[in-house]
Amino acid sequence: MQTAITDLFQIRWPIIQAGMVWVSGGKLAAAAANAGGLGLVGGASMDADLFRHHLRLAKSLITGDGVFGVNIPIFFKHAPDLLEVALAESVRIFFMSGGSPTMYTPRLKEAGCTVVHVLAAAKHARKAQDAGCDAVVAEGFEAGGHNSPDETTTLVLIPQVVDAVRIPVIAAGGIADGRGMAAAFALGAAGVQVGTRFAATVESSAHVHFKQAIVDAGEGDTRLVMKKLMPVRLKRNAFAERVMAAEAAGATKDDLSALLGRGRAKLGIHDGDLAEGEIEIGQIAGMIRDVPTVSEVMQRMVAEYQTAKHQLP
Amino acid sequence: MQTAITDLFQIRWPIIQAGMVWVSGGKLAAAAANAGGLGLVGGASMDADLFRHHLRLAKSLITGDGVFGVNIPIFFKHAPDLLEVALAESVRIFFMSGGSPTMYTPRLKEAGCTVVHVLAAAKHARKAQDAGCDAVVAEGFEAGGHNSPDETTTLVLIPQVVDAVRIPVIAAGGIADGRGMAAAFALGAAGVQVGTRFAATVESSAHVHFKQAIVDAGEGDTRLVMKKLMPVRLKRNAFAERVMAAEAAGATKDDLSALLGRGRAKLGIHDGDLAEGEIEIGQIAGMIRDVPTVSEVMQRMVAEYQTAKHQLP
Numbered sequence: 187m188q189t190a191i192t193d194l195f196q197i198r199w200p201i202i203q204a205g206m207v208w209v210s211g212g213k214l215a216a217a218a219a220n221a222g223g224l225g226l227v228g229g230a231s232m233d234a235d236l237f238r239h240h241l242r243l244a245k246s247l248i249t250g251d252g253v254f255g256v257n258i259p260i261f262f263k264h265a266p267d268l269l270e271v272a273l274a275e276s277v278r279i280f281f282m283s284g285g286s287p288t289m290y291t292p293r294l295k296e297a298g299c300t301v302v303h304v305l306a307a308a309k310h311a312r313k314a315q316d317a318g319c320d321a322v323v324a325e326g327f328e329a330g331g332h333n334s335p336d337e338t339t340t341l342v343l344i345p346q347v348v349d350a351v352r353i354p355v356i357a358a359g360g361i362a363d364g365r366g367m368a369a370a371f372a373l374g375a376a377g378v379q380v381g382t383r384f385a386a387t388v389e390s391s392a393h394v395h396f397k398q399a400i401v402d403a404g405e406g407d408t409r410l411v412m413k414k415l416m417p418v419r420l421k422r423n424a425f426a427e428r429v430m431a432a433e434a435a436g437a438t439k440d441d442l443s444a445l446l447g448r449g450r451a452k453l454g455i456h457d458g459d460l461a462e463g464e465i466e467i468g469q470i471a472g473m474i475r476d477v478p479t480v481s482e483v484m485q486r487m488v489a490e491y492q493t494a495k496h497q498l499p
Numbered sequence: 500m501q502t503a504i505t506d507l508f509q510i511r512w513p514i515i516q517a518g519m520v521w522v523s524g525g526k527l528a529a530a531a532a533n534a535g536g537l538g539l540v541g542g543a544s545m546d547a548d549l550f551r552h553h554l555r556l557a558k559s560l561i562t563g564d565g566v567f568g569v570n571i572p573i574f575f576k577h578a579p580d581l582l583e584v585a586l587a588e589s590v591r592i593f594f595m596s597g598g599s600p601t602m603y604t605p606r607l608k609e610a611g612c613t614v615v616h617v618l619a620a621a622k623h624a625r626k627a628q629d630a631g632c633d634a635v636v637a638e639g640f641e642a643g644g645h646n647s648p649d650e651t652t653t654l655v656l657i658p659q660v661v662d663a664v665r666i667p668v669i670a671a672g673g674i675a676d677g678r679g680m681a682a683a684f685a686l687g688a689a690g691v692q693v694g695t696r697f698a699a700t701v702e703s704s705a706h707v708h709f710k711q712a713i714v715d716a717g718e719g720d721t722r723l724v725m726k727k728l729m730p731v732r733l734k735r736n737a738f739a740e741r742v743m744a745a746e747a748a749g750a751t752k753d754d755l756s757a758l759l760g761r762g763r764a765k766l767g768i769h770d771g772d773l774a775e776g777e778i779e780i781g782q783i784a785g786m787i788r789d790v791p792t793v794s795e796v797m798q799r800m801v802a803e804y805q806t807a808k809h810q811l812p
Contacts, residue, residue: 187812188812189812200812307718307719308718309718326652326654327640327641327652328651328652328654328655336718336719337719337722337723337782338641338718338719338782338785339639339640339641339652339653339654339673339782340652340654341639341641341652341653341654341672341673341674341679341682342641342673342718342781342782342783342785342786343718345676345678345679345786346718346785346786349786359654360652360654360655361654363658365658365685365686365687366654366658366686368682368685368686368811369654369681369682369683369685369686370682371685371811371812372678372681372682372684372685372807372808372811373678373679373681373682373807374678374807376812405620405621405622405649405651405655405656405659406620406649406650406651409650410650414747434727434749435749436747436748436749436750437749468655469650469651469652469655470655472651472655472659473655473658473659473662494685494686494687495685495811498681498684498685498808498811499500499501499502499513499684499689
């Protein structure tokens with residue numbers, strides 16, 4: 187399976203393990219790298235010291251030709267520090283999300299890095315290309331966690347992004363098996379970024395309750411909420427239901443901010459409070475039924491992809 | 500291109516032209532049938548007499564082996580009459596939507612018909628199969644017009660429906676070209692139902708302004724609104740923006756009903772009032788740039804499908 191993305195990152199499979207808050211530490215990134223994909227250490231829940239620890243952990247666990255990088259949300263207060271830590275630790279693959287591609291791309295390109303921006307619209311993909319990015323992740327409405335107010339689904343988004351730019355496109359949102367992967371490639375993507383499926387693996391840092399919440403999720407069990415604040419897809423639980431009720435009653439941005447409070451992602455994902463925490467998972471959780479190793483996920487996806495491809499009429 | 504759907508309907512291409520209010524009369528259905536797909540006369544905007552007229556029009560325009568059927572929304576007040584009219588006119592392919600599959604399937608199967616139910620959840624697909632349906636249409640969140648409150652996207656929905664039933668699955672929502680078609684087949688669908696792309700064709704009955712509204716739509720230009728009443732995906736216009744503002748302020752079901760009033764779908768689609776009418780189109784309108792013939796659409800889709808298939812890594 188050779189694509190523009192396997193070439194760009196020098197990886198075996200065009201599968202990227204998404205950076206996920208409280209989920210993707212050095213252990214998960216190393217497992218994805220060792221399984222032939224691209225592992226990402228997600229910086230969103232870390233300060234500089236913790237981030238350095240996880241980068242070193244990833245390096246220590248990676249064997250052979252395993253490749254890893256980082257995901258840094260631009261809006262995050264520690265973003266400038268995390269970026270410098272990663273550069274100092276010789277990381278050369280940067281996935282940047284939640285901000286303008288003009289902000290850090292020049293600095294990273296000067297340092298010889300490969301830069302990928304995460305976005306949810308073709309017009310933003312053009313901006314990323316113009317800013318010098320090497321690839322983009324186009325993420326659809328069905329994805330877990332923070333998301334775009336545009337609500338464009340992966341099926342609709344990918345071909346439009348592919349038509350808008352010359353750089354390779356990585357599809358994200360709603361992909362957890364080889365069928366979804368084949369669908370993404372049919373739409374013109376050169377790689378897939380997979381979140382929720384890797385969150386429910388042995389090597390994920392998430393709490394065991396959170397992994398079980400993914401396994402237990404059925405169809406229709408997630409909702410995009412907090413649309414007036416910062417849209418986020420959550421599993422429906424006591425907290426999410428309160429948010430949905432407040433939104434239905436016309437809650438303002440301030441009301442939502444007060445409801446959210448602080449630390450709910452940590453509460454749900456790291457501490458395993460399935461009632462009051464934010465359970466950031468994608469719609470595709472409805473299809474996930476177990477907690478295997480990362481290597482097992484990767485092998486299944488590649489095998490299922492081949493089957494899906496060869497069954498096409 | 501042989502699939503369970505081409506076999507079931509004895510059609511050349513596994514492409515179904517969706518039944519669409521004020522859009523899919525006899526002329527559009529005949530064009531789809533003559534181009535090798537399955538044409539559907541949509542009953543939703545018709546009384547018995549008008550429906551009979553359109554069924555006879557379709558029959559008069561179909562040449563050779565062209566195949567057509569009907570789409571009847573079960574909740575529609577004229578549904579029982581439309582069903583009897585179609586049977587009397589020797590129609591034997593029924594796509595039923597918006598209601599329970601147990602309601603009309605026995606009557607239709609007794610009459611020797613092929614029955615397909617339109618739905619948006621795997622659990623409803625199992626019910627349709629149990630009721631004796633021959634196939635299902637699984638329609639995702641990105642589809643235009645009336646939609647499910649579950650918000651499950653096509654990419655997430657199709658594999659779960661495919662895993663849930665033995666009968667063939669037709670994918671709908673977000674499909675307007677051969678890449679989307681290839682994606683649907685990769686997910687396990689045996690056919691695709693295409694709406695918005697066929698609404699913007701020469702043979703569509705919609706007002707020329709409505710067709711132009713599809714061509715002019717960009718990414719992010721539609722929204723699923725009226726969630727407390729009956730969710731419907733509309734192009735953002737003066738009316739839709741009023742609804743969105745009311746919903747953001749906590750509008751009740753009654754408020755929404757008052758805002759909607761009567762006849763707005765006709766106003767937008769049939770009369771071409773792009774400000775105050777309901778412009779029922781799918782997210783994929785962002786990718787539609789012209790108003791070709793149905794035959795041209797069908798030929799493009801099949802050619803693009805072959806390209807997408809052969810470019811898979």
